[in-house]
Amino acid sequence: MSITKKSFGANCLYFLGLLLVAATITLFGIAIVAGGFEGIVKLGGSCVIAIIIVFALLAIIHIYSVWIIKPSYKKFSKIREYFIVNSIILLTSLISCFVYKYFSPYAIPIATASLIVAMLLSQRLGIIVGVFTSSIVGVIAISTDAMLNGEISIINFGGILVGVISSVCATFLMHKGFNRLKVTLGSLIIGLCIMPIGVPFGFLDPNPTFLSVLRICGNIFFGSVIAVALETMLLPLYEAMFRIWTDYKLAEICSLNQPLLRELRAKAPGTFAHCLTVSTLAENCAIALGLNPFMARACAMYHDVGKMKNPQFFSENQTDGYNPHDDLIIDVSVKMITEHPQEGAQMLRDARMPDTVIRAALEHHGDSTLMFFYLKAKGLTEKNLNKDEYRYSNPKPSTKYSAIIMICDMCEATIRAKKPQSKEELEGIVYQIIQGRILDGQLSDCDISMKDLAKIKTSVCEAIPSLMHERIDYDKAKERR
Numbered sequence: 001m002s003i004t005k006k007s008f009g010a011n012c013l014y015f016l017g018l019l020l021v022a023a024t025i026t027l028f029g030i031a032i033v034a035g036g037f038e039g040i041v042k043l044g045g046s047c048v049i050a051i052i053i054v055f056a057l058l059a060i061i062h063i064y065s066v067w068i069i070k071p072s073y074k075k076f077s078k079i080r081e082y083f084i085v086n087s088i089i090l091l092t093s094l095i096s097c098f099v100y101k102y103f104s105p106y107a108i109p110i111a112t113a114s115l116i117v118a119m120l121l122s123q124r125l126g127i128i129v130g131v132f133t134s135s136i137v138g139v140i141a142i143s144t145d146a147m148l149n150g151e152i153s154i155i156n157f158g159g160i161l162v163g164v165i166s167s168v169c170a171t172f173l174m175h176k177g178f179n180r181l182k183v184t185l186g187s188l189i190i191g192l193c194i195m196p197i198g199v200p201f202g203f204l205d206p207n208p209t210f211l212s213v214l215r216i217c218g219n220i221f222f223g224s225v226i227a228v229a230l231e232t233m234l235l236p237l238y239e240a241m242f243r244i245w246t247d248y249k250l251a252e253i254c255s256l257n258q259p260l261l262r263e264l265r266a267k268a269p270g271t272f273a274h275c276l277t278v279s280t281l282a283e284n285c286a287i288a289l290g291l292n293p294f295m296a297r298a299c300a301m302y303h304d305v306g307k308m309k310n311p312q313f314f315s316e317n318q319t320d321g322y323n324p325h326d327d328l329i330i331d332v333s334v335k336m337i338t339e340h341p342q343e344g345a346q347m348l349r350d351a352r353m354p355d356t357v358i359r360a361a362l363e364h365h366g367d368s369t370l371m372f373f374y375l376k377a378k379g380l381t382e383k384n385l386n387k388d389e390y391r392y393s394n395p396k397p398s399t400k401y402s403a404i405i406m407i408c409d410m411c412e413a414t415i416r417a418k419k420p421q422s423k424e425e426l427e428g429i430v431y432q433i434i435q436g437r438i439l440d441g442q443l444s445d446c447d448i449s450m451k452d453l454a455k456i457k458t459s460v461c462e463a464i465p466s467l468m469h470e471r472i473d474y475d476k477a478k479e480r481r
């Protein structure tokens with residue numbers, strides 16, 4: 001990797017920031033553990049050594065995340081990742097110092113930092129952050145203990161070990177697929193799993209009793225519950241501050257109680273039903289492609305919100321049989337219809353929705369042609385028509401999510417209209433739709449492969465029969481008998 005002047009300057013700034021974070025954690029940590037700022041004066045030069053060690057530990061995390069795993073720079077800017085990691089280490093370290101001093105060294109909630117980093121950035125980075133934050137708290141506790149009491153208590157090492165093991169367990173158990181029950185159960189399971197670590201430390205006591213061993217185990221259990229409770233409190237703040245869309249938040253915006261979805265259901269019930277069906281198809285496709293099903297669902301639920309402006313111009317909402325296009329000139333009809341992606345994207349920007357969802361709304365028709373109106377216009381004139389005048393004027397899908405929505409959207413509408421009677425007919429329709437998108441160049445701006453498209457076809461064909469199945473008219477069946 002070549003180091004440019006700019007990147008060298010930026011890295012110097014990053015490391016200067018790390019030094020500031022290290023000094024803050026160490027000095028405030030020592031003040032908490034020593035029971036006041038006079039503790040810092042008593043420690044004197046040892047504080048500088050502690051700051052250097054903490055800085056080195058933070059630098060290792062930084063180097064690991066920037067140069068070794070490069071976890072999520074496509075999703076988040078480097079600077080945002082840097083702030084998330086350092087702020088959560090700072091917060092967790094100081095809370096842990098407080099718990100260490102006033103409650104028990106075995107109850108330090110280091111797993112909070114690992115869980116938040118794992119959920120927002122990456123699981124591997126979460127584990128590294130947990131291990132190093134435990135070490136940072138250990139350095140503060142050990143140096144304060146050594147300088148003030150003249151000896152190092154074994155309890156400090158017990159606390160570090162518990163911190164490391166609880167972080168690793170929490171990150172593996174709870175970094176994905178979470179709900180409230182899983183969070184509660186997860187914290188209890190982690191607590192129960194790591195409780196036995198307290199037994200050997202309990203017997204290291206000069207006069208071990210059953211109660212003293214039980215107390216240590218209880219503190220370890222309680223620490224894991226505090227860690228998960230803190231994570232539950234802090235995660236929404238981080239999501240809001242750094243505008244990060246975790247599965248939690250994506251599931252929230254897919255709730256039918258969301259204002260935009262409630263409005264869509266009230267103003268355009270046909271479009272709302274269409275979005276629900278597309279969301280099931282898109283979710284299936286996302287799972288098949290290894291993408292985030294929550295994100296695919298959100299993209300599908302909101303892709304047609306722009307139709308709310310003029311719902312009656314879209315066939316799925318013309319339940320009374322009246323079609324306003326019959327009374328309009330074709331150019332006006334085309335304008336009314338082709339505006340909905342931009343209208344929707346604007347509504348989603350105003351509602352501060354995820355960028356991927358906004359893009360899916362804007363790109364789900366790409367710059368494809370409104371064939372129905374093009375052919376209708378062609379039938380009314382002898383002149384040669386410019387096909388481009390009957391096209392949407394939006395960007396083509398730039399993400400796999402937008403491509404999935406484009407295909408599922410067309411499949412839902414076409415299959416609802418054509419009602420295929422056999423599996424072969426259904427597969428033929430889906431194949432034609434995908435081929436049509438490829439030949440029209442609509443999928444040329446996103447990195448979707450032929451293998452991905454084959455998986456999308458299979459997923460759609462598998463899901464459609466259960467979504468659009470016929471029901472038996474039992475009354476007619478009785479009459480026939």
Ligand SMILES: [Fe+2]
Nearest residue numbers: 303304364365
């Ligand atoms: Fe649309």
Ligand SMILES: [Fe+2]
Nearest residue numbers: 274303304409
């Ligand atoms: Fe649609």
